[in-house]
Amino acid sequence: MNKAKVAIVTAASRGIGAGCARELAARGYKVSLLARSQQVLTLAQALDGIAMQGSMAQANDLETLVQTTLDKFGRIDAVVTSFGDPLRPDLLDISDEMWTENFDLLFLSVVRIARLVTEPMRRQGGGAIINISACDSQEPELGTPFSGTLRAAMEGFTRLYAKRYRSDRIRMNSVAPFFVADSMAELANWAVPDDLMWGRPATYSEIAKTVAFLLSDEAKFITGTTLKVDEARSAAI
Numbered sequence: 001m002n003k004a005k006v007a008i009v010t011a012a013s014r015g016i017g018a019g020c021a022r023e024l025a026a027r028g029y030k031v032s033l034l035a036r037s038q039q040v041l042t043l044a045q046a047l048d049g050i051a052m053q054g055s056m057a058q059a060n061d062l063e064t065l066v067q068t069t070l071d072k073f074g075r076i077d078a079v080v081t082s083f084g085d086p087l088r089p090d091l092l093d094i095s096d097e098m099w100t101e102n103f104d105l106l107f108l109s110v111v112r113i114a115r116l117v118t119e120p121m122r123r124q125g126g127g128a129i130i131n132i133s134a135c136d137s138q139e140p141e142l143g144t145p146f147s148g149t150l151r152a153a154m155e156g157f158t159r160l161y162a163k164r165y166r167s168d169r170i171r172m173n174s175v176a177p178f179f180v181a182d183s184m185a186e187l188a189n190w191a192v193p194d195d196l197m198w199g200r201p202a203t204y205s206e207i208a209k210t211v212a213f214l215l216s217d218e219a220k221f222i223t224g225t226t227l228k229v230d231e232a233r234s235a236a237i
Helices: 015-026 039-046 059-073 096-124 145-168 204-215
Strands: 006-010 030-035 050-053 078-081 127-132 170-177 226-229
Touching: 006 015, 006 059, 006 096, 015 030, 015 039, 015 078, 015 204, 030 039, 030 059, 039 050, 050 059, 059 096, 078 096, 078 204, 096 127, 096 145, 096 170, 127 145, 127 204, 145 170, 170 204, 204 226
Parallel strands: 006 030, 006 078, 030 050, 078 127, 127 170, 170 226
Antiparallel strands: none
């Protein structure tokens, strides 16, 4: 059996997910990637990993992802649940169908993948899961209604899961960044403040290094928390 650590990364064709895939592969992980875009297949090939096209919102896709990873590598040590940016409609313009679709994507997907990987992690002696949240998860903004409601629920689940499975040495944390981009051009449609701490947003690689730390044994006592990577923008303590 391959003894290299194995990481699943979702929404991995670009953005934070791709950044995490590259960082973890550079640290010796075998990576198993999921994304809707065909680009994820090219990235996986470049990283000597595997990939499939599919959606975090589809339970069958997650089942296939986890089983394919186990069939190929025999273990799962880490999971990074990353997501594409949800739409930003006006609050009461959101239909029931849109709420349900985003609930499946931003919350239920985390529950589903946790169900699938917990037993394999328990059998091998532990593991770690990182959920990519956002800094408005505890301070809802009208401009990002799905993030401010559904990611709050995701962080609550993160805490409950961590309590339930700490004796199995399976950790779950969330990372809640502010703006993340490799160039300001990517944020053209966002109201980016002009007083960013370093004069630019955090890069995908920089967020990925935070994720990699939380997955590592150096963070083995950190579980059930949300780490804000937001330049102290949040008022909540």
